[in-house]
Amino acid sequence: MLIQLDLENAEPIYIQLQQQIIEGIAKKQLNPGESLPSVRSMAADIGINLHTVNKAYQHLKQDGYILIHRQKGVVINPDGVPKADGAYKEKLKANLRPFIADSVCRDLSEEEFIKYCSSIFAEFYNEEGDS
Structure with a gap:
């Protein structure tokens, strides 16, 4: 999945990143159990601050899209995204x-x-x- 951020956009970068990952999951470009790059690796790959990536990842974790494991790293929630309640x-x-x-x-x-x-x-x- 290719992440494309618009650094000139008024939308904060962490929200753009979060939305792109959610779209990747919705479009089945990212599948349950699939690994995402580490915070540092993602930041280096797309040229943004690692705190920005960490903020996006924390929001995705809070919403149930990803899991963050010390040993396994960042993975798309293997159980899938929680259903709408x-x-x-x-x-x-x-x-x-x-x-x-x-x-x-x-x-x-x-x-x-x-x-x-x-x-x-x-x-x-x-x-x-x-x-």
Whole structure:
């Protein structure tokens, strides 16, 4: 999996890295039990501070995407990502609210918004099928 970060983007680098790893898991480019580079190795490979990588890894660990073992290193959760529960769904709703509010302010209809969501879902399912 190729990590591509935009250092000019307003989005913090650790969030970009976290999102790219999550996309890699969703697209089946990263599989359960597969190893990720160590914090130091990842930082050196993509040319960013090791604390930035560590922060991304800690967030991924907290959300159940990865496990960090002293002996095995960093691995994609062998049991898979935890399924959506009530807490996840509440967090999802909270995260979507600003996007929906912004869309309403910009006169984007619910149908258009859903169309964009559907097209993004399709990207993941199509790429998964192509792997």
